[in-house]
């Protein structure tokens with residue numbers, strides 16, 4: 200009944216109130232019609248009035264630091280004041296791109312002391328996130344902190360409580376939370392487009408050196424051009440090592456492996472769509488198969504997650520995979536499976552496919568029917584025809600609906616708009632610390648499961664590991 204209800208909501212959304220009470224085959228026809236008209240292009244929704252100027256600074260100026268600045272500075276009313284980084288080449292590059300009047304420093308604390316700065320973008324390695332985010336809020340700065348929000352599960356509580364006390368706009372940088380594609384998927388899911396969810400599978404597979412985190416090391420990398428002590432932040436005390444500095448993801452001292460880097464994005468998408476708080480049982484396995492370059496993290500990881508029934512969603516199972524040794528070249532996809540269809544998400548689009556079983560189950564073919572003696576078969580057919588005389592035996596055709604973001608769409612811009620809007624209105628951003636901890640916690644728990652070779656029992660409401668595991 201619940202399905203029927205949500206299905207009717209879906210029909211209503213699709214075609215208006217006249218379709219409200221029409222049965223499933225019509226939906227399929229409707230879906231096909233829409234498909235005939237072509238793919239539906241989604242529109243950006245956020246319209247942020249750029250009334251107040253916001254002064255920002257970037258802490259961390261590597262790949263994501265520059266990527267975040269490009270998105271943030273494409274918006275009206277946003278001024279870049281300064282940047283901090285541990286490699287002089289990155290500070291020089293900041294001036295090259297944004298002007299020599301931009302202040303640069305190796306010491307991020309100088310940025311936090313500057314009263315002209317309203318918000319900081321933290322794009323440093325994972326081991327710095329919690330420390331810098333908390334310090335920034337304590338100095339009254341709004342924070343955009345890259346994912347994963349924390350390196351260790353225990354760091355979550357203090358970020359949550361500091362943000363609650365300060366009420367500052369806080370956004371974690373898993374940009375999917377503000378993507379128009381994910382928002383559309385959420386709307387479709389909530390209106391019952393796939394019936395009752397039972398399974399989700401997500402994979403991100405790659406096979407190339409950069410994709411496997413072997414990033415380029417600049418020829419001038421040295422103990423003079425790199426502030427190695429600040430980079431290490433006390434978590435290690437090693438002689439200068441340019442590989443660790445520029446390829447920190449490959450070392451557990453600074454990074455969070457495949458789960459912290461990539462599972463987090465997958466959880467962000469799933470939790471945004473389903474409004475879920477997270478799984479209660481977590482099991483992960485994997486190994487280091489190919490990229491044996493000194494790294495101490497896996498290059499293949501599989502995770503299984505059991506989600507309990509809540510008032511937002513039924514109980515379902517999730518399977519995640521990241522493989523950096525996919526000889527086919529790789530790819531990525533997310534698929535939510537329900538009893539009335541599937542929702543497939545690629546970076547830029549969401550596709551709904553529906554297939555509804557007929558009321559008559561059919562017989563013959565790969566079935567016990569052919570094993571019955573002839574007179575029993577005759578009896579069976581007679582009874583079957585009587586029972587299903589009104590119903591056609593074949594499965595109804597598959598219907599398909601595709602929604603796509605416009606060409607060149609950058610969800611990061613929407614994610615920044617959402618943060619800027621929260622700053623301007625003293626509002627709440629899409630990916631606050633509690634939401635982020637509910638995506639980061641299970642990802643980090645997957646690392647624990649992999650290391651301990653054990654199932655981790657997780658409390659998705661209290662956002663912590665249960666004592667029983």
Ligand SMILES: NC(=O)c1ccc[n+]([C@@H]2O[C@H](COP(=O)([O-])OP(=O)(O)OC[C@H]3O[C@@H](n4cnc5c(N)ncnc54)[C@H](O)[C@@H]3O)[C@@H](O)[C@H]2O)c1
Pocket residue numbers: 258259260261262263264283284285286289305307322323324325327345346347372373374429430431432444445447460
């Ligand atoms: N949202 C996304 O899609 C996405 C994509 C890539 C990376 N990220 C995240 O962004 C973060 C940065 O990743 P990256 O690929 O840009 O790494 P990167 O190595 O290219 O850049 C990190 C920079 O931080 C600097 N740094 C280190 N310690 C610092 C400190 N104490 N103060 C100031 N600067 C410091 C380093 O010098 C380096 O330039 C990571 O947490 C990563 O998970 C997010």
